[in-house]
Every structure is written in structure tokens, then in C-alpha cells.
Amino acid sequence: MTWSIIDTWIVIIGGLCAAGCAIPGAILVLRKMSLMGDAISHTVLPGIAIAFLITGSRDPMAMLIGSVVVGLVTAFLVQAIQTFGKVEAGASMGIVFTVLFAFGLVLMRQAVDHVDIDPDCVLYGSIELAWFDQDPEGLGIPRGAIVNGVMLLANLLLLLLFYKEFKITSFDPALAKAQGFQPSFMHYMLMTMTAATAVAAFETVGSILVVAMFIVPPATAYLLTNRFSMMFILAIFLSVLAAIIGHISAITIPTWFGFSGTSTAGAMAVATGALFLVAWVVSPLDGMLVRMWHLFSTRLHVVREDILGVLWRLEERGQKELLLVQLSEAIGTTPFLVKISLQLLQKRNVVSKTKLFWSLTDCGRKQAAAIVRSHRLWEVYLDKHFPQDVHQLHQSAERLEHITTPEMQVKLGNAKEDPHGSQVPADE
Amino acid sequence: MPSLEQIVRVLSLEDYNTRVVVLGVMALGAASGLVGTFLLLRKRALTADALSHATLPGIAVAFMIMVAFGYDGKSLFGLLTGAFVFGCIGVLAILGIRHTTRLKDDAAIGIVLSVLFGLGLCLLRIATELPSGSAAGLSGFIFGKASSMVASDATTMGVVAVSIALVTMVLHKEWTLLCFDEKFGSSQGWPVIWLDILLMVMVAIVTVLALQSVGLVLAVAMLIIPAASARYWTSKITPMLLAAASIGCLSGWLGAVVSALVPRMPTGPIIVLICGLWFIISFIAGPKDGLIIRQLTRLYLNRRIAKQHILRAMWEVCESNAVPEFTVDSIVYVRSWNNRTVIRLLKKVSKLNYVTQLPSGKWLLTEFGFAEAARVVRNHRLWEMYLITYADIAPTHVDRDADMIEHVLGRDLVAKLELLLDATKIPQSPHAIGVTQ
Numbered sequence: 001m002t003w004s005i006i007d008t009w010i011v012i013i014g015g016l017c018a019a020g021c022a023i024p025g026a027i028l029v030l031r032k033m034s035l036m037g038d039a040i041s042h043t044v045l046p047g048i049a050i051a052f053l054i055t056g057s058r059d060p061m062a063m064l065i066g067s068v069v070v071g072l073v074t075a076f077l078v079q080a081i082q083t084f085g086k087v088e089a090g091a092s093m094g095i096v097f098t099v100l101f102a103f104g105l106v107l108m109r110q111a112v113d114h115v116d117i118d119p120d121c122v123l124y125g126s127i128e129l130a131w132f133d134q135d136p137e138g139l140g141i142p143r144g145a146i147v148n149g150v151m152l153l154a155n156l157l158l159l160l161l162f163y164k165e166f167k168i169t170s171f172d173p174a175l176a177k178a179q180g181f182q183p184s185f186m187h188y189m190l191m192t193m194t195a196a197t198a199v200a201a202f203e204t205v206g207s208i209l210v211v212a213m214f215i216v217p218p219a220t221a222y223l224l225t226n227r228f229s230m231m232f233i234l235a236i237f238l239s240v241l242a243a244i245i246g247h248i249s250a251i252t253i254p255t256w257f258g259f260s261g262t263s264t265a266g267a268m269a270v271a272t273g274a275l276f277l278v279a280w281v282v283s284p285l286d287g288m289l290v291r292m293w294h295l296f297s298t299r300l301h302v303v304r305e306d307i308l309g310v311l312w313r314l315e316e317r318g319q320k321e322l323l324l325v326q327l328s329e330a331i332g333t334t335p336f337l338v339k340i341s342l343q344l345l346q347k348r349n350v351v352s353k354t355k356l357f358w359s360l361t362d363c364g365r366k367q368a369a370a371i372v373r374s375h376r377l378w379e380v381y382l383d384k385h386f387p388q389d390v391h392q393l394h395q396s397a398e399r400l401e402h403i404t405t406p407e408m409q410v411k412l413g414n415a416k417e418d419p420h421g422s423q424v425p426a427d428e
Numbered sequence: 429m430p431s432l433e434q435i436v437r438v439l440s441l442e443d444y445n446t447r448v449v450v451l452g453v454m455a456l457g458a459a460s461g462l463v464g465t466f467l468l469l470r471k472r473a474l475t476a477d478a479l480s481h482a483t484l485p486g487i488a489v490a491f492m493i494m495v496a497f498g499y500d501g502k503s504l505f506g507l508l509t510g511a512f513v514f515g516c517i518g519v520l521a522i523l524g525i526r527h528t529t530r531l532k533d534d535a536a537i538g539i540v541l542s543v544l545f546g547l548g549l550c551l552l553r554i555a556t557e558l559p560s561g562s563a564a565g566l567s568g569f570i571f572g573k574a575s576s577m578v579a580s581d582a583t584t585m586g587v588v589a590v591s592i593a594l595v596t597m598v599l600h601k602e603w604t605l606l607c608f609d610e611k612f613g614s615s616q617g618w619p620v621i622w623l624d625i626l627l628m629v630m631v632a633i634v635t636v637l638a639l640q641s642v643g644l645v646l647a648v649a650m651l652i653i654p655a656a657s658a659r660y661w662t663s664k665i666t667p668m669l670l671a672a673a674s675i676g677c678l679s680g681w682l683g684a685v686v687s688a689l690v691p692r693m694p695t696g697p698i699i700v701l702i703c704g705l706w707f708i709i710s711f712i713a714g715p716k717d718g719l720i721i722r723q724l725t726r727l728y729l730n731r732r733i734a735k736q737h738i739l740r741a742m743w744e745v746c747e748s749n750a751v752p753e754f755t756v757d758s759i760v761y762v763r764s765w766n767n768r769t770v771i772r773l774l775k776k777v778s779k780l781n782y783v784t785q786l787p788s789g790k791w792l793l794t795e796f797g798f799a800e801a802a803r804v805v806r807n808h809r810l811w812e813m814y815l816i817t818y819a820d821i822a823p824t825h826v827d828r829d830a831d832m833i834e835h836v837l838g839r840d841l842v843a844k845l846e847l848l849l850d851a852t853k854i855p856q857s858p859h860a861i862g863v864t865q
């Protein structure tokens with residue numbers, strides 16, 4: 001990997017662009033309007049094409065105005081078709097942005113002699129060439145960095161100014177309206193921010209990949225935090241990280257396979273996706289690992305209680321001890337889970353092991369009695385209130401016994417005998 | 429401008445190329461109209477967008493694999509198979525995100541769409557560097573390149589369109605149930621999940637076929653716009669399917685013709701623009717929920733309300749003065765209307781033969797008008813009494829509420845109210861009449 005000043009600037013521009021997108025993106029994700037970002041970023045194209053046709057130049061101001069106007073028209077049309085046309089939001093967006101995007105493509109094709117813009121630029125942007133587009137003052141700062149930097153600052157400023165308005169209109173529009181916060185004004189301001197940011201990002205990452213910048217880092221942040229403020233901080237951090245990882249992988253990973261490199265903008269989008277995947281798996285809030293752990297520990301809890309229940313019923317019938325295999329067969333689960341559970345129970349001094357046989361300790365007998373008592377009281381209760389097949393009764397009680405608290409047990413009554421005729425163990 | 433001769437040539441499908449493109453996109457339009465109808469009713473419009481964007485890495489991967497094994501990397505069937513596989517992966521990823529995180533559909537769609545599209549762009553860039561096989565044409569799938577269609581492609585589209593029409597005919601009832609009441613379907617023992625999967629597979633097939641002519645960015649338009657337009661013409665499923673298929677077919681035809689006649693008109697975007705035109709026409713002129721019909725309905729309702737208001741005002745003036753004729757001033761006196769409004773309304777109802785103007789300049793309710801006015805007044809007062817008796821509202825506050833409801837009280841409801849309130853004649857007004865009370 002050879003790193004040059006050009007790469008540094010690519011990363012800086014990418015980072016500024018991504019961070020700038022993350023701010024309106026986070027609000028869009030929270031409002032469940034992510035796809036408005038998609039729709040608006042597509043319609044930047046006709047905006048730019050119209051601005052070209054009218055002014056005949058690549059004047060950035062004209063481009064900005066053109067795109068923001070078309071962006072707002074998009075937002076308005078989506079709303080109008082949704083309310084007046086009784087079309088659901090997704091379809092309404094799909095109709096508006098595809099038609100406007102098609103219009104932009106046709107305009108570009110018609111104006112192909114007059115303007116130096118091609119569909120490739122729409123797809124990839126031109127971040128690789130950004131360094132060569134220096135500012136007129138000659139400070140050595142590429143124009144892309146200035147454009148995206150200004151956009152980032154503007155978004156930050158708007159966020160800080162309207163922080164509480166954004167917060168309340170995002171979470172409770174009805175309350176916001178009742179308190180005079182004008183959700184529709186905030187809506188159109190957000191749409192303006194989105195459109196302006198999309199134009200600024202257009203030259204950097206193109207019209208379609210900007211969607212990744214808008215949606216993926218904030219969605220990742222959403223998986224990682226429950227706080228509104230933290231969501232912005234995380235989204236900005238993740239988007240900058242994605243920009244850095246994206247460029248580095250764009251110039252390194254393909255070289256491992258003998259290719260020269262790949263599109264930085266595309267790789268940045270993939271990097272946001274990779275970060276999302278990581279958060280999806282390891283998020284401490286409800287990532288896959290956390291979910292799996294919850295499932296697993298619940299499972300173990302159930303197995304432990306089942307072991308105690310089996311051993312207690314065994315003693316009821318006059319026997320005392322069982323092999324691990326017999327236990328796992330009685331419970332109907334894998335020997336592995338039973339083994340882990342038994343080890344934990346042994347550590348808590350609830351069961352003891354003599355040679356290969358497992359039996360209850362005195363302390364374990366009390367706990368086991370409580371579980372069996374729950375089970376049999378539930379059977380009594382269910383039999384009384386929801387008469388059903390006796391086998392079914394056992395199945396239902398088998399589930400309920402694991403979630404019965406001592407308070408519930410008290411309310412279940414004081415029956416002496418369950419519907420099968422077995423003794424209900426006494427409450428100790 | 430194209431010459432007449434050119435137009436005739438294109439319309440009569442004389443050229444091989446035009447013939448292939450026109451027939452191909454027409455078949456595509458019809459197929460996507462059919463599938464799109466169910467997609468739209470199932471509220472999955474943008475899932476299809478994510479699906480079409482997710483096909484890009486599939487195209488690149490398929491190309492690389494084919495080149496690596498020494499085949500021609502441009503085999504359309506191979507590329508579209510790759511696209512189909514990745515499209516399905518995209519849909520599965522959306523489902524995965526929706527079911528295992530707290531993110532909603534919109535974010536899931538956005539993530540899959542943009543990340544897989546980005547991956548596709550990266551892979552395409554790499555594919556162009558492959559030593560054998562030129563990947564130059566691959567990016568044609570992004571914006572579509574209808575001119576690259578050959579006869580076999582058009583045939584494939586025709587076959588697919590016919591098969592989709594058949595599947596739709598067979599599963600028409602099941603898919604309708606899936607769209608409108610999924611839970612009822614599953615409680616009745618329908619294999620809802622498989623029906624759903626089959627629908628998404630159909631969507632994926634149509635999307636993949638649309639890549640070549642319309643391009644993946646705009647493929648979703650072919651699915652949803654004809655269906656959404658059809659919705660304004662009918663609210664029955666079979667006519668809607670037919671209408672959507674026809675609109676899709678017609679848009680395909682018009683788009684292909686226009687792009688063949690006018691230079692520098694890319695086929696895909698033109699087809700989408702024509703679909704959009706259809707949508708605008710349907711949105712404005714459609715008989716179901718179209719803009720015009722809604723405005724007309726409203727206008728008609730407003731007129732009826734105005735008519736009933738003036739009738740009631742006249743009746744109440746006559747009632748309180750205990751004389752059958754009245755002046756414009758006496759109505760102005762009891763209502764918040766100005767002179768001009770009252771005269772305008774009186775002229776309107778006199779055309780309907782409700783009132784006549786006496787030579788003295790005073791007005792008189794005709795027998796017919798008297799009966800109609802009495803009916804309106806009775807509705808109004810019955811509702812007032814009902815509110816006073818059952819909703820416990822003060823007599824001074826019932827006038828406004830009754831004002832709104834009097835126009836929509838049906839015969840049955842009035843009969844029930846009479847029974848309930850034990851009123852057979854027109855009740856007395858529970859409050860003083862007029863604004864100057």
C-alpha cells in the first residue's frame with residue numbers, strides 16, 4: 001500500500017461527507033423515514049440537470065438551489081400522493097423518485113453535448129479525483145473538502161439550534177404539535193437539510209451511495225444506544241470510521257488478489273455495512289450474541305429446574321440417584337446441557353455426585369420441592385379453570401413452573417393433591 | 429423530428445431491432461403490472477427496490493465466476509441467475525434485520541439497498557480488470573440498455589409474461605387473501621408463508637428481467653407505477669390486474685417507440701416517464717379516488733348542504749313569524765349570512781321549485797319546498813333533542829352539532845330517533861332561533 005497526500009485528502013473528504021450525512025440521517029432513521037433519504041438523494045440528479053440546463057454552468061450555488069428545490073418538491077409530492085391519492089408511503093416514494101430520476105437521466109442524455117457530467121459520476125461520485133479540484137485561493141485544500149466541511153458545520157449548527165425541536169417532533173409529533181412546535185415545519189427543514197447534504201455528497205460519493213451514508217451509520221448507532229444525543233455522536237463516529245476503513249480497503253484488499261484497487265465510494269458503503277454487521281452481532285443492547293446468551297441462559301435455567309424436579313420425583317418413588325444419561329433422557333435434552341447444569345448445581349451444593357450417580361442434597365431437596373409444588377399447584381389450577389386433557393395439563397404446568405414466583409405460588413392455593421392423584425409437596 | 433416514413437416503420441415493427449425491443453418491453457410491462465399489483469397491495473413496494481439494487485453484486489459475481497471457469501462472461505442467463513440469487517439474498521437480509529433487530533422496515537431496506545449496491549460497484553470495478561472477458565457492458569444493467577436485446581431475450585420475456593399470467597390466474601384468490609387478510613388466511617390453514625415466498629420469487633424474476641431494458645435503479649417503477657395507476661380506475665382485484673397489465677404493456681410499447689424515433693432517448697427512463705404520465709392521468713381523472721371525482725363529490729355535497737341550510741332558515745322564519753311568506757331581510761336577521769348570499773341561495777332553490785317570489789317581492793315556500801324544509805328541520809331538531817336527552821348537552825350548545833349531522837341522517841336513523849324520542853311531529857326548537865338571540 002502506498003499512501004500519499006491524495007489518499008489523506010480522500011479520507012478527509014470522505015469522512016466530512018459521511019459525518020455530514022449522518023446528522024440528518026440519524027433523524028430520518030429515528031422517524032422511520034430512512035427511505036425519504038433514499039428518495040431525495042435520487043432526485044438530486046434531476047435538480048442538478050435542471051440547474052445545468054438553466055445556467056449552462058457547473059456553478060455550485062445553482063446546483064445546490066436546483067437540488068434543494070427538487071428535493072423539497074419530492075418531499076411534497078410524496079406527502080401529497082400519500083394523502084390525496086390514498087397510496088401507502090413506500091409506494092408513493094417509489095413512484096415519485098423513480099419518475100424524477102428517469103426525468104433526470106433523460107435530461108442528462110439530452111444535454112450531453114453541453115455538460116460534462118456522465119452517469120458514471122452519478123454512480124461513483126469522483127472522490128478519487130477530488131484532490132485535483134483545488135480551491136481558487138490556492139490554499140491547497142480541495143473544493144470537495146470545503147463543500148462537505150461547510151455542509152457538516154451547517155448540519156451541526158442546525159442540530160444544536162433545533163435539538164429539542166427535533167427530539168420532540170421525532171418521538172411524539174402529536175405532543176409537539178400540542179405544544180406549538182410545528183412538526184410540519186421541522187419536517188420540511190429536515191427535508192431541506194437532507195437535500196442540501198445530498199447535493200454536497202453527490203460529487204463525492206454519487207447519487208445512490210449517499211443513501212448508505214444517510215442510513216447505515218445511524219442505523220448502526222441505533223442498535224448501540226438508547227439515547228438521542230449518543231445516537232448522533234455514535235453515528236458521526238461510525239461514519240468517519242467507515243470512510244477511513246472504506247478507503248484503506250479499497251486500495252488494499254483488491255491488491256491481495258492481484259487487482260489494482262476498487263471504487264472508494266463503493267468500498268465506503270460496504271464498510272458502513274460491515275460496521276453494521278458487527279453491531280448487529282455484538283451490540284450489548286440486543287445484538288445477536290446477547291440474544292443468544294439470553295436464550296441459552298434461559299434454557300440452562302429450565303434444564304436445572306427440570307433436573308431437580310426429576311430427582312425429587314425419583315425420591316418420591318423410593319429411588320435415589322440417576323446417571324447423567326438417564327437424566328438427559330428423562331428431561332429430553334442433550335447430555336451436554338445436562339452436564340453443564342449439573343456442574344453448576346453441584347457448585348451451589350444442590351446436588352451431589354457419588355461415583356457416576358447424581359442425587360439431591362438436603363438443600364436441593366427443598367428447592368426441588370418448591371418446583372414440584374409449583375408444578376402440581378398449576379395442574380390443580382388449570383384443571384379447575386381450564387379443564388383439558390390430563391397429558392396436556394402436565395405440558396402446560398411444565399412450562400409455567402419455571403416462571404412461578406413465590407408470591408404467585410401463594411395465590412395458587414393450598415391443594416393437597418394434584419389431578420393425577422400425587423401429593424403436592426408442602427410449602428416450607 | 430422523425431419523418432412520417434420513420435414513424436410508420438417503427439409502428440409497423442419493420443426493423444428487427446425495434447421489433448425485439450418493443451415486443452420484449454411490452455411483455456415485461458404486462459408481467460410487472462400483474463405482479464406489481466400484488467406487491468403494491470402487500471405494501472412491499474420498496475422491498476422490490478432493495479431487491480433490484482441488490483442484484484448488482486450478483487451480476488458482478490456471476491461474471492467473475494463464469495470468466496474464472498473459462499466461459500463467456502457475458503452469457504445473459506448466467507448473469508441473470510447471479511442477479512436473481514443476490515436479489516433473494518437481499519430480501520432475506522431485509523427480513524433478517526427486521527426480525528432480529530429493533531430497526532424497522534425502512535431502515536432495513538435502506539441498508540440492504542445501499543450496501544449491496546456499493547458492493548456491486550466495487551466488484552464491477554474489479555471485474556473490469558479481469559484479464560479475459562470484457563466487463564464493459566455490465567454497467568449497462570444499472571441504467572438499462574434496451575438496444576442490447578436480441579430475439580431470444582424478447583422470447584424469454586414473452587414466456588415469463590405468459591407463465592406469470594398463468595400463475596396469477598391460478599393463485600389469484602390465494603394472493604388476494606394474502607394481501608388483504610394474511611392472519612385470516614393462516615388461521616384457515618393456507619400456506620401463507622409459501623404464498624408469500626412465491627410472490628417474492630415472482631417479483632425477483634420480473635425485476636431481474638427488467639434489468640436489461642429498464643435498469644436496476646428504475647426497475648421498481650415498472651412494478652409499482654402501473655399497479656398504483658390501476659388503483660384509481662377500479663377497486664376490484666381482477667379489473668385492477670388487467671388494468672395494471674395493460675398500463676404496463678402500453679407504457680412499454682410507447683416508451684420503446686418514442687426512444688426508437690427520437691434521438692438520445694434512453695428506453696428505460698422513457699418507459700418510466702410514460703408510466704409516470706399514466707399515473708398523473710389516473711391520479712387526476714381516475715373514477716376511484718381521482719382528484720376530479722373527489723372534488724366533484726365535495727362540490728355536490730357542499731351544494732346540498734347549502735340548499736338544506738337555506739330551506740331550514742326559511743322554515744324557521746315562517747314558523748316564528750307565523751306567516752307563510754318572508755323577506756330576504758328576515759332571513760338575514762336570523763342567520764349570519766349577508767344579503768347577497770341569501771339572494772343567491774334563494775335563486776338556486778327557486779330553480780328547484782322550492783320557493784316562488786310573490787309580486788310583492790316577498791318569498792313563499794311552495795308545497796314541495798315546505799315538505800322538504802320540514803324534513804330538514806325535523807332532522808335537525810330530532811338530533812338536538814337526542815343530544816339533550818342522551819348526551820346531556822345544554823340546549824344552547826346543540827345547534828352547531830345538529831347543523832353538521834342533519835344532512836347525513838338517513839331514513840332509518842330518523843325513524844329510530846322518532847321512536848326513541850317519542851316525537852311524531854316536528855318538535856319545537858329547544859333554543860331561541862337566530863343569531864341575535
